[in-house]
Amino acid sequence: MEWDALWLSVRLGGLTVLILLPLAIAVGRWLAVTRVSGKSLIEASLALPMILPPTVIGLYLLVAFGAGSWVGALWQELFGHTLVFTFEGLLIASVIVNIPFAVQPIQRAFEAISPELREAAACSGLSRWRSLWRIELPLAWPGIMTGMVLTFAHTLGEFGVVLMVGGNISGETRTISIAIYDRVQAFDNAAASKMAGVLLLISLVTIALSFLFAQRVGRRHD
Amino acid sequence: MTESAGISIHLEQDFPIPLNIDLAVDPGEILAIVGPSGSGKSTCLRAVAGLHKPAVGRIVCNGATWLDTAAGINLDARRRRVGLVFQSYALFPHLTTLENVLEALRDRLPWTVLHQDDLPRPLLMARFAEDETSCLFGTKGLWHGIDVPGPSLSLVVIDRIPFPRPDDPLLSARRDLVGDGAFREIDLPRAATELAQGAGRLIRSRGDIGVVAVLDKRLAMNRSYRWDLLEAMPPMARTSDPAEVASFLEGLQGSTR
Numbered sequence: 001m002e003w004d005a006l007w008l009s010v011r012l013g014g015l016t017v018l019i020l021l022p023l024a025i026a027v028g029r030w031l032a033v034t035r036v037s038g039k040s041l042i043e044a045s046l047a048l049p050m051i052l053p054p055t056v057i058g059l060y061l062l063v064a065f066g067a068g069s070w071v072g073a074l075w076q077e078l079f080g081h082t083l084v085f086t087f088e089g090l091l092i093a094s095v096i097v098n099i100p101f102a103v104q105p106i107q108r109a110f111e112a113i114s115p116e117l118r119e120a121a122a123c124s125g126l127s128r129w130r131s132l133w134r135i136e137l138p139l140a141w142p143g144i145m146t147g148m149v150l151t152f153a154h155t156l157g158e159f160g161v162v163l164m165v166g167g168n169i170s171g172e173t174r175t176i177s178i179a180i181y182d183r184v185q186a187f188d189n190a191a192a193s194k195m196a197g198v199l200l201l202i203s204l205v206t207i208a209l210s211f212l213f214a215q216r217v218g219r220r221h222d
Numbered sequence: 223m224t225e226s227a228g229i230s231i232h233l234e235q236d237f238p239i240p241l242n243i244d245l246a247v248d249p250g251e252i253l254a255i256v257g258p259s260g261s262g263k264s265t266c267l268r269a270v271a272g273l274h275k276p277a278v279g280r281i282v283c284n285g286a287t288w289l290d291t292a293a294g295i296n297l298d299a300r301r302r303r304v305g306l307v308f309q310s311y312a313l314f315p316h317l318t319t320l321e322n323v324l325e326a327l328r329d330r331l332p333w334t335v336l337h338q339d340d341l342p343r344p345l346l347m348a349r350f351a352e353d354e355t356s357c358l359f360g361t362k363g364l365w366h367g368i369d370v371p372g373p374s375l376s377l378v379v380i381d382r383i384p385f386p387r388p389d390d391p392l393l394s395a396r397r398d399l400v401g402d403g404a405f406r407e408i409d410l411p412r413a414a415t416e417l418a419q420g421a422g423r424l425i426r427s428r429g430d431i432g433v434v435a436v437l438d439k440r441l442a443m444n445r446s447y448r449w450d451l452l453e454a455m456p457p458m459a460r461t462s463d464p465a466e467v468a469s470f471l472e473g474l475q476g477s478t479r
Contacts, residue, residue: 120306125303126326
C-alpha cells in the first residue's frame with residue numbers, strides 16, 4: 001500500500017476543491033444571471049474539459065507548461081524550476097480539468113433560485129453581499145456541495161492528465177490512480193487491488209457524507 | 223401637484239408593454255390600480271420599486287427623486303424604501319417567518335436588532351438590557367423568563383393573540399372530548415393566561431412604564447371573547463389609536479433622557 005501516493009491524491013483533491021470553490025461560485029453565479037451575448041460560447045469552453053480526451057488536455061497543458069511557452073518561462077523565471085512534472089503543475093492542471101465539474105452544478109443551483117427572491121431581497125434593502133450570503137448561498141448550498149464532491153472524487157480518479165503533465169514521480173506527482181496502474185504493469189495485482197479497495201472506500205464515504213450534509217442543511221426549516 | 227409630500231409617478235414606454243401613466247398619491251391616501259391582465263399594473267409597481275426601468279419616466283417620493291430618465295437618475299431598488307408583495311409572495315424559503323421579517327429590518331432600523339438565536343440567552347438579555355434602544359425579536363421561546371426592569375423594556379409588541387396551535391395532539395384529544403364548548407373551555411383560557419404573561423414582560427418593577435401593543439384586531443373587535451382576554455391582562459389604559467400610543471412613547475423617551 002503506497003500511503004504517500006494516497007496522501008498525495010487526497011492533498012491534490014482538497015487543494016483543487018479549495019481553489020475552485022470561490023472561482024466556481026463567482027463564475028456559476030454570474031453565468032446563472034447574465035444575459036451577455038456569447039454566453040453559450042463561454043459555457044461551451046468551460047464544459048470542454050469534460051468532453052476532451054484526458055490525453056488531449058494533458059498534451060495541451062504539457063506544451064503550455066513547458067519552458068518553450070510564456071507560461072512555463074514565466075514560472076521558471078519566478079520559481080526557478082519548470083512547471084511540468086511538479087506538484088504545482090499537477091494542481092493547476094487539476095483545477096483546469098475540474099472546472100466543468102465544479103461550475104455546472106453550482107450554476108444550475110443558482111439558476112433554480114427564483115429571480116423574484118433576488119428582487120425581494122433588493123426591495124428589503126439587503127446589500128448585494130448580504131443577499132448573496134444570507135439568501136443565495138444557503139439556497140444554492142446542495143449544488144455547491146455536489147460541485148465540490150464531484151471535483152474531489154474526479155481528482156482522486158484522474159489518470160490521463162496526471163500521467164501526461166505530472167509523470168510518475170514518487171512523492172511529487174505519483175497519485176493513487178497512477179500507483180495502481182504502476183502495480184498492475186508490474187503484475188502485482190494484490191497490491192493494486194488493495195489500493196483500489198481503499199480508493200473505493202474513500203469515494204463511498206465522501207459521497208455518503210456529502211449527501212447527508214446536503215440533506216441536513218436543506219431540511220433545517222421544513 | 224406638489225412634489226414635496228407623497229409620491230408622483232410618470233411613466234412612458236412602448237416595450238415590453240405600452241404604458242403611459244401619470245399619477246400622484248398623497249400621504250395617507252390608498253390607491254388601488256385595477257385593470258385586465260397585461261395592462262401594466264405590475265410593471266408600474268415594479269418601476270416604482272426600482273425593479274424595472276421604463277424608457278421615459280420620473281418618480282419623486284417625498285421630495286426625493288427616485289427616477290428621472292431625462293436627468294439620468296435611477297436610484298437602486300435597495301435604496302428606495304418600498305414595501306412590495308410579489309404575486310407569489312417570494313418569501314425566503316430557507317428562513318423562518320421571524321427570520322424573513324428580520325432580514326428586511328436589520329439594515330433599515332436605526333437601532334440594534336437582536337434575534338433570539340443571535341447569542342446564548344444570558345448574553346442576549348445582557349446586551350438587550352444594556353442598550354436602551356435595542357429591539358429584541360423572538361417567538362414563543364422568548365415568552366417566559368424575560369426579566370428586564372427599567373426603560374430598556376418599555377414596549378412589548380405581541381403580533382397576535384397566542385391561541386394554542388390547532389395541531390397540538392394532546393389539546394386536540396381534549397377538544398374532541400369536550401365537543402362544542404371546546405374553544406371556550408380549552409383554547410380561550412390558555413390564550414388569556416399566555417397573553418397576560420406576555421404583557422407581564424413589561425412590568426417587572428414598581429416604577430416600570432410602557433406600552434403593550436397587541437397587533438390583533440380580534441382583541442378590539444371580537445364581541446364573543448375579547449373581554450375574557452382583556453380582563454385577564456394586568457390593569458392598564460387602553461386605546462386603539464396609534465397616534466396616542468406614539469405620543470405617549472415619545473413622552474416616555476423625553477422623561478427618561
